[in-house]
Amino acid sequence: MGPLSPTRTMRLWGPRSLGVALGVFMTIGFALQLWGGPFQKRLPGLQLRQPLTPSPGSTVSSCLPRQRLVFLKTHKSGSSSVLNLLHRYGDQHGLRFALPARYQFGYPRLFQASRVKGYRPQGGGTKPPFHILCHHMRFNLKEVLQVMPSDSFFFSIVRDPAALARSAFSYYKSTSSAFRKAPSLAAFLANPRAFYRPGARGDHYARNLLWFDFGLPVPPEMKTKRGNPHLPRDPSLPQLNVLPSGSGPRAHHPLDPNAVFHPAPTVAGGHSQISSPSSLDLGSLSFIQWSLAWLDSVFDLVLVAEYFDESLVLLADALCWGLDDVVGFMHNAQAGGEQGRGAVSNGGLTAEDRQLTARARAWNHLDWALYVHFNHSLWARINQYGQSRLESAVAELRARREALAKHCLEGGEALDPKYITDRRFRPFQFGSGKVLGYVLRSGLSLADQEECERLATPELQYKDKLDAKQFPPTVSLPLKTSRILSP
Numbered sequence: 001m002g003p004l005s006p007t008r009t010m011r012l013w014g015p016r017s018l019g020v021a022l023g024v025f026m027t028i029g030f031a032l033q034l035w036g037g038p039f040q041k042r043l044p045g046l047q048l049r050q051p052l053t054p055s056p057g058s059t060v061s062s063c064l065p066r067q068r069l070v071f072l073k074t075h076k077s078g079s080s081s082v083l084n085l086l087h088r089y090g091d092q093h094g095l096r097f098a099l100p101a102r103y104q105f106g107y108p109r110l111f112q113a114s115r116v117k118g119y120r121p122q123g124g125g126t127k128p129p130f131h132i133l134c135h136h137m138r139f140n141l142k143e144v145l146q147v148m149p150s151d152s153f154f155f156s157i158v159r160d161p162a163a164l165a166r167s168a169f170s171y172y173k174s175t176s177s178a179f180r181k182a183p184s185l186a187a188f189l190a191n192p193r194a195f196y197r198p199g200a201r202g203d204h205y206a207r208n209l210l211w212f213d214f215g216l217p218v219p220p221e222m223k224t225k226r227g228n229p230h231l232p233r234d235p236s237l238p239q240l241n242v243l244p245s246g247s248g249p250r251a252h253h254p255l256d257p258n259a260v261f262h263p264a265p266t267v268a269g270g271h272s273q274i275s276s277p278s279s280l281d282l283g284s285l286s287f288i289q290w291s292l293a294w295l296d297s298v299f300d301l302v303l304v305a306e307y308f309d310e311s312l313v314l315l316a317d318a319l320c321w322g323l324d325d326v327v328g329f330m331h332n333a334q335a336g337g338e339q340g341r342g343a344v345s346n347g348g349l350t351a352e353d354r355q356l357t358a359r360a361r362a363w364n365h366l367d368w369a370l371y372v373h374f375n376h377s378l379w380a381r382i383n384q385y386g387q388s389r390l391e392s393a394v395a396e397l398r399a400r401r402e403a404l405a406k407h408c409l410e411g412g413e414a415l416d417p418k419y420i421t422d423r424r425f426r427p428f429q430f431g432s433g434k435v436l437g438y439v440l441r442s443g444l445s446l447a448d449q450e451e452c453e454r455l456a457t458p459e460l461q462y463k464d465k466l467d468a469k470q471f472p473p474t475v476s477l478p479l480k481t482s483r484i485l486s487p
């Protein structure tokens with residue numbers, strides 16, 4: 001084996017070595033950011049497949065589809081919609097999933113390889129290696145590399161922390177002790193310290209959930225300082241506008257990054273601009289910068305929920321997959337949630353909503369740094385890919401989704417769970433809102449029925465299906481026969 005590249009070396013270093021390596025890695029981190037990282041190179045073209053029912057293998061391809069994938073499934077960020085397409089792809093191509101015994105890998109504890117069903121420590125078994133690792137975990141690179149090859153495609157998804165906070169508050173109202181005590185999200189964010197105790201049950205759901213899921217430690221001073229040093233002095237800050245894909249003013253400037261990021265007060269140039277620098281100290285900034293540089297060295301792509309379709313086109317391109325492989329329906333939306341209300345668009349928000357958004361971003365300032373960073377990376381990739389090329393692919397993707405929805409779904413859209421009587425399609429109901437799901441139209445052809453089922457199956461049921469396929473129940477032999485066969 002040749003010498004390890006700086007990128008590979010950084011992958012192998014865990015974030016827990018932060019204290020020791022900060023100086024060295026900050027330099028590397030900044031350099032990585034300046035160069036755009038080794039993964040920002042131009043990617044091969046996207047292939048489009050037209051038929052309604054995809055026909056695997058029908059694509060004339062100049063690149064080889066990537067089939068070793070690590071997807072960090074972050075919470076409340078659109079990750080179940082991504083999971084559905086991974087489940088479908090792996091299912092249809094006969095790939096092996098690294099599955100948890102139940103539905104998560106020991107979350108909220110850091111991922112451990114021993115949690116993977118059928119995992120044998122290296123050299124300990126003859127089972128073929130896994131292709132896809134994609135269920136909820138707290139990321140832990142060292143252990144992930146025990147299960148997946150280091151040249152797997154690593155990707156994840158982030159969401160605006162304000163939208164994520166709204167979603168998490170409703171979903172984890174009874175799970176997080178901080179949320180449980182708060183009468184509303186507005187009350188919580190007005191004075192989070194009144195409700196939030198670090199280390200209390202489910203507290204990670206209440207603050208910087210993305211940062212936590214990425215396995216990053218909190219900056220040391222956040223653990224020690226009393227009060228909240230990171231709340232902006234003016235609660236109406238920051239002024240970044242984040243628009244959901246396909247709505248609001250984006251209709252006029254569909255892919256203009258300047259429509260996404262309005263100038264915000266920042267300390268430094270570069271990717272990781274923190275919205276309220278006056279309240280952040282240098283140690284904190286270096287820590288965040290280092291962490292982001294580390295993530296850049298590990299993750300090949302980070303999708304952005306607010307630009308979900310644009311992200312999917314880039315994903316298909318990076319993986320050398322067809323567009324049909326990434327077309328899917330939205331999963332895990334809560335009735336009355338962000339998607340239901342159809343808006344994070346600042347234009348459509350009341351003054352109270354805007355204040356809540358600003359407070360949520362400030363309270364979750366590590367997530368906000370992550371989000372801003374990966375939003376910038378996404379737009380850098382979009383520019384590389386070509387905006388008009390991307391616009392056509394996004395239009396194609398949406399047309400395909402609409403056609404599939406009309407063809408497969410009763411009502412052509414997600415429905416209240418009270419209409420979903422078939423347990424195979426009823427999403428797990430949790431939290432204070434209703435989780436929407438799908439009812440299939442009747443009279444579909446056998447092939448379309450199968451395809452529509454795959455698209456509509458919620459994550460837990462799909463995981464069970466893959467589990468049963470990968471670990472078929474062993475047939476127990478009748479007693480007499482087994483006696484004859486045993487030595």
Ligand SMILES: Nc1ncnc2c1ncn2[C@@H]1O[C@H](COP(=O)(O)OS(=O)(=O)O)[C@@H](OP(=O)(O)O)[C@H]1O
Pocket residue numbers: 074075076077078079080081163166167168305306308330331332333334335337338339340
């Ligand atoms: N395509 C797309 N684009 C934008 N947002 C999307 C998308 N798909 C799902 N969602 C929203 O993501 C929320 C669910 O996130 P997750 O699936 O990650 O949740 S979970 O952690 O697995 O429970 C949930 O948010 P809320 O409805 O606000 O709760 C979904 O509506």
